[in-house]
């Protein structure tokens with residue numbers, strides 16, 4: 001068990017979250033014992049390469065895993081364990097107290113329904129509004145995410161929107177119910193570089209206004225630098241390092257994090273920094289040791305034999321046999 | 330939307346015109362005429378008969394005459410059933426074929442879609458397997474096996490319905506409707522199942538779930554439309570085929586539909602009748618395709634601006 005201090009006033013406390021997928025011949029551990037807290041009003045970043053389990057963390061919280069997926073662990077939110085709710089209880093939480101913006105705005109909206117109807121739906125179900133009242137609020141929200149001519153656009157269908165506009169619609173949909181938590185799964189990766197910053201700023205701005213806490217998943221360190229308060233670095237479904245944003249960029253300790261930062265262009269405000277420029281690729285098959293050991297240039301014997309514990313030094317957490325020792329000291 | 334409908338109708342009209350021309354000339358160019366085999370006929374009689382049916386005129390004159398007739402729904406006289414015209418023959422047989430066909434399509438759609446949806450929502454459940462078995466039986470076992478089998482069970486053994494014929498009101502139509510529906514139930518349920526499984530995997534369905542609106546609303550409000558699009562595309566042409574009669578069903582159950590007439594007519598080179606039924610089928614096919622397209626465009630806004 002990771003030694004994680006329980007923050008009493010955390011909005012969301014995730015403990016030892018595991019997501020496994022059953023396949024005909026194998027079982028995939030997509031998320032492998034992840035723990036973290038999300039505080040009120042904060043923006044928590046989750047970074048990691050493709051396949052590191054970022055999306056599956058969010059899907060597990062929302063009860064949206066694929067049919068062959070199973071969860072274990074605990075995710076306490078408002079006195080309830082999200083992972084143990086019945087479908088009906090879960091439906092009272094998702095969409096109203098906690099909502100999500102997906103990775104791909106092009107396919108996330110229903111092509112057969114007017115955008116206004118898709119927005120209004122949640123209000124009708126959760127708040128019992130009439131269709132007219134719900135449409136009014138939907139239109140107002142479209143206006144707030146700066147969709148021009150929102151009254152007319154609410155009557156349009158998704159295919160009549162550009163990618164950036166669709167992602168704005170998704171953000172409007174997610175924030176319409178003024179949720180306590182917004183989960184944003186790489187909300188800008190599918191968009192043009194020029195509108196990535198706009199959409200990101202929009203999320204940050206609206207979240208600040210409504211006091212919504214955000215988990216922002218990305219593999220773009222530029223995005224992290226721009227929007228997050230705290231960051232969780234994920235590798236192979238495990239937390240490698242967790243730190244406040246300044247600490248992470250100034251004094252990264254985990255070799256993986258250091259590699260990420262070195263691979264990132266030094267230009268300030270550069271939005272195109274991507275992960276994956278560390279030599280090697282994440283291996284799917286995993287031994288008992290640290291998942292990053294096969295690619296780590298500082299690994300020692302124990303790294304491939306025993307998984308490092310996540311050690312805490314103040315708000316800085318790190319899972320590394322080499323670096324962790326002095327982190328705890 | 331109006332432009333869309335107009336364009337569809339115009340396209341349909343052109344297709345129909347092409348169909349009329351094609352069937353006419355194919356029939357005329359086929360070797361042998363309606364009176365060339367059978368008994369020996371003296372040249373004078375033959376000439377006389379040919380005159381009656383305007384077969385002595387040049388082909389293009391016959392074509393003009395035919396098209397003129399069509400405009401007033403006059404399909405000309407049958408060359409086999411001397412005292413009947415084609416319109417009359419079709420008018421007497423069509424109601425039976427249409428009644429049975431429409432009911433069969435309704436039954437097949439309701440049962441097929443229900444089975445497919447149930448199978449997709451509870452994959453590998455007993456319902457799913459049951460639907461799968463119905464699907465295999467419906468597709469693999471031919472009508473001329475299942476028809477007599479049902480006659481033996483439900484008519485001869487149990488005596489619930491007549492074996493055949495049209496005496497006995499609606500009861501007489503139950504078996505033919507079921508037998509005609511069965512292969513369609515099979516096909517529609519499989520189509521619905523796979524379409525729904527595919528739709529359930531769509532990202533927008535995940536978005537709907539994420540809204541916490543309940544599974545029922547997710548399925549009715551978000552999954553169903555996408556699921557039904559391919560099913561509707563199948564139903565259009567299937568309806569056209571089914572209501573223009575089935576020779577097998579009509580033979581097995583001794584029904585006076587138009588499926589038998591068509592085969593008879595073809596065997597006897599009864600040009601006007603063959604053409605009449607072909608045109609009827611073609612026109613229905615075109616019309617139902619237009620209806621299908623309109624329904625699909627009504628569901629899917631992306632189809633509305635024409636192709």
Ligand SMILES: Nc1ncnc2c1ncn2[C@@H]1O[C@H](COP(=O)(O)OP(=O)(O)OP(=O)(O)O)[C@@H](O)[C@H]1O
Nearest residue numbers: 021028030049050051052053054055056057066219
């Ligand atoms: N239904 C599934 N069955 C089996 N494995 C799955 C399933 N869904 C996801 N996975 C696996 O889980 C792992 C983590 O996936 P996840 O979607 O969380 O990655 P990610 O970090 O979001 O990557 P990306 O940046 O590409 O979105 C991947 O290796 C993926 O192949």
Ligand SMILES: [Mg+2]
Nearest residue numbers: 054055103185
């Ligand atoms: Mg992802």
